[in-house]
Amino acid sequence: MKxxxxxxxxEEFAALCGRVWDxxxxxxxxxxxxxxxxxxxxxxxxxxxxxxxxxxxxxxxAALVVWKRLSAQTRWVxxxxxxxxxxxxxxxxxxxxAVRDTTLPRGExxxxxxxxxxxxxxxxxxxALASAILTAAAPQRxxxxxxxVQHALDTLGLPLTPTPGRYGRYLQLLDDLLHHGATRADGWxxxxxxxxxxxxxxNPAPSR
Numbered sequence: 363m364k365x366x367x368x369x370x371x372x373e374e375f376a377a378l379c380g381r382v383w384d385x386x387x388x389x390x391x392x393x394x395x396x397x398x399x400x401x402x403x404x405x406x407x408x409x410x411x412x413x414x415x416x417x418x419x420x421x422x423x424a425a426l427v428v429w430k431r432l433s434a435q436t437r438w439v440x441x442x443x444x445x446x447x448x449x450x451x452x453x454x455x456x457x458x459x460a461v462r463d464t465t466l467p468r469g470e471x472x473x474x475x476x477x478x479x480x481x482x483x484x485x486x487x488x489x490a491l492a493s494a495i496l497t498a499a500a501p502q503r504x505x506x507x508x509x510x511v512q513h514a515l516d517t518l519g520l521p522l523t524p525t526p527g528r529y530g531r532y533l534q535l536l537d538d539l540l541h542h543g544a545t546r547a548d549g550w551x552x553x554x555x556x557x558x559x560x561x562x563x564x565n566p567a568p569s570r
Contacts, residue, residue: 379542382518386539386558387546393561404429408498417455418495419447426494430508438484445483453481458499468503468537468552472496473530475504489529496529497553505556507532510563517562 408422408429420443427434442450460466461475479485479492490508497504507529515522515535522532536552543550 375538376542378519379539382520382539383543383546385518385562386555389561389565390554390558392565393557396561402429405494405498409501412458412498415451416458417451418458418498419451419454420445422498423450423491423495426491426498430490430494430506432491436484441483450482453478454495454499457496461496461500461504464503467534469530469534471500472504472533473527475499476527476529489532493529493532497556501553502551505533505536505552506560507556508560511556511559512563514559514563 404425408418408425411422412418423442424434427439457475457478460478461471463471463474466474475496476489476492479495485492490506493505493507497506511532512522520535522528522535533552536555539555540547540550540552
C-alpha cells in the first residue's frame with residue numbers, strides 16, 4: 363500500500379483505521395437517513411452528461427456550483443464564463459481522461475486531474491468545486507472534498523495538510539481506508555466515505 367507524506371505508518375495507521383471505520387459506518391447511515399434522496403439529482407445529471415460527452419462544459423460547472431452551494435458572485439465566475447465553452451471542454455476532457463485512467467493509482471490519478479483543472483479560472487485555490495468536477499467524471503473512483511470533510515479528518519486524527527497536492531493525498535488516504543477496512547469496506551466507494559466524512563464534519567460528536 364502506498365503511503366502519503368501525511369499518513370501515519372504501519373500499525374499506528376491500522377489501529378487508527380479501526381476507530382475511523384467505527385465512526386464512518388454510523389455517519390453514512392445518518393447521512394442516508396437525513397439527506398433527501400433527491401438532493402444529488404443535479405450531481406447525477408452531470409455525471410450522466412459527462413459519461414456521454416467525456417468532458418464538462420460551463421453549464422455542468424454552473425450546476426455543480428449550485429449543488430455545492432457555492433457563491434457565483436465572484437470574479438472567477440465572470441472569467442470562466444468569458445471563456446469559449448470549447449476551451450473549457452478541452453481542459454475538462456483531459457481531466458476526465460486522467461481520473462478515469464485505471465493504470466494509475468487512485469491518488470496519482472486524482473493529483474493529475476486536479477493539476478489539469480487548475481488551468482481554469484476559479485480552480486487555482488481550494489479543492490471543493492474541483493473535486494466535485496473530478497468526482498462527476500469518475501464517480502466510482504474519485505470523491506468530493508470540502509471544509510466539512512477536512513474538519514472530520516482533523517477530528518478523527520487523519521492528517522491532511524493544505525500543502526500543494528492535497529487532493530491527490532486525500533484520495534490516497536481514502537484508498538488506504540478502503541484497503542484497511544476489510545469486510546467493513548465491502549461495497550463502499552471513495553464517494554461513500556466522503557459523504558460519511560461530510561456528515562461527521564457537519565454533526566460532530568458531543569464532547570464528553
